[in-house]
Amino acid sequence: MRYIEPHGHMVSRTTDDYQDMVTAGCAAVCEPAFWAGFDRNSADGFYDYFCQLTEHEPKRAAKFGLPHFSWLCINPKESENVVLAAEVISIIPEFLKKPGVLGIGEIGLNKNSRNELKVLESHVDLAARHDQLILVHTPHLEDKLKGTRLILDLLKSDSRIKPERCIIDHVEEHTIGMVLDSGFWAGMTLYPESKCTSARAIDMLEKFGTDRIWMNSACDWGVSVPLAVPRAALEMRKREHPHSWIDRVIYQNPFSFLSQSPNFKLPPVQ
Numbered sequence: 001m002r003y004i005e006p007h008g009h010m011v012s013r014t015t016d017d018y019q020d021m022v023t024a025g026c027a028a029v030c031e032p033a034f035w036a037g038f039d040r041n042s043a044d045g046f047y048d049y050f051c052q053l054t055e056h057e058p059k060r061a062a063k064f065g066l067p068h069f070s071w072l073c074i075n076p077k078e079s080e081n082v083v084l085a086a087e088v089i090s091i092i093p094e095f096l097k098k099p100g101v102l103g104i105g106e107i108g109l110n111k112n113s114r115n116e117l118k119v120l121e122s123h124v125d126l127a128a129r130h131d132q133l134i135l136v137h138t139p140h141l142e143d144k145l146k147g148t149r150l151i152l153d154l155l156k157s158d159s160r161i162k163p164e165r166c167i168i169d170h171v172e173e174h175t176i177g178m179v180l181d182s183g184f185w186a187g188m189t190l191y192p193e194s195k196c197t198s199a200r201a202i203d204m205l206e207k208f209g210t211d212r213i214w215m216n217s218a219c220d221w222g223v224s225v226p227l228a229v230p231r232a233a234l235e236m237r238k239r240e241h242p243h244s245w246i247d248r249v250i251y252q253n254p255f256s257f258l259s260q261s262p263n264f265k266l267p268p269v270q
């Protein structure tokens, strides 16, 4: 089996996780900037975090032979402070030049507040000005449907944004249709306790097809499973989906989307 983990918060994982992922066939891991479990208080805190994502974590991953890529932003959970958000957004361009940076993410909404929308708009503008891919986090539970609608409307209203260069992550049964119908990519996040289980994700693939969809584990500091994607692949095998179908979902699809960034280059398979 080969797969790409397109959304993993590796700074919160151990070296054992790296070892397990590579053993299971992981060919690359992509790490979006996220909320660290506490609110950072200064742009300097984000500067150091961006250094961690673009310089230090790739070195740690390389020790296990795993190519590591990253996405940069201030997470919606920290976007209530619009002054801090503007300061953080102003330091991102210098990091976009780093070799493994794929785009702006994971941006989006958390509580669908006015300030979050303002900061989302600034991020979308940043991506458009620097011709970057976009990775979007959608809110949880009761805020998801409304938040996803707000996000899609905002992206669609900016004529510089191409839907095929944006992935809307954490989709569920009630949001996947509108995301795909608008031409965007959809990400399904496999979580043991919330978001989406493997069974539900495979049901959605069977219903909506495999075009413009990827799966990720999001593995972060909370209850999450870094091997969720290969485990979902085993469940697809149990349902007797052919190897080519599974390979498309867990390897070829993320490969196609991510290859739209010139910085996404994988070493040749030996």
Ligand SMILES: [Zn+2]
Residues within 6 Å of the ligand: 007, 009, 032, 034, 106, 218
């Ligand atoms: Zn995430």
